[in-house]
Amino acid sequence: HVQLVESGGGSVQAGGALRLSCTSSHLYIDSYCVAFFREAPGDEREGVAAITRASSISYADSVAGRFTVSRDNAKNTLYLQLNSLSTEDTAMYYCAANGDIWSEYKFWGQGTQVTVS
Secondary structure (H helix, E strand, O other): OOOEEEEOOEEEOOOOOEEEEEEEOOOOHHHOOEEEEEEOOOOOOEEEEEEOOOOOEEEOOOOOOOEEEEEEOOOOEEEEEEOOOOHHHOEEEEEEEOOEOOEOOOEEEOOEEEEEO
């Protein structure tokens, strides 16, 4: 049973920052394309940031310049730095692994809530 575990969510005021983490005890993060997605109530799940095995990075237009995805292979952890947060960033954020940038991900975490007020 592959498990991805997210952490770092919370409540923050507009303009603030958070850092999300995603780790796994069952797979090596650097062996797959990994990504963060988010889903707000009433909206479809959308890709936020992705990083491939070759370390190619993609961002959704809505977060480019504000969010930064990175990977620490020694810690087997994926990070998402969220800066200049707005209320529109409020959502459940999910980590995913073994996919194709924005689709076909096989493994998902349970999510961590980000609330911006």
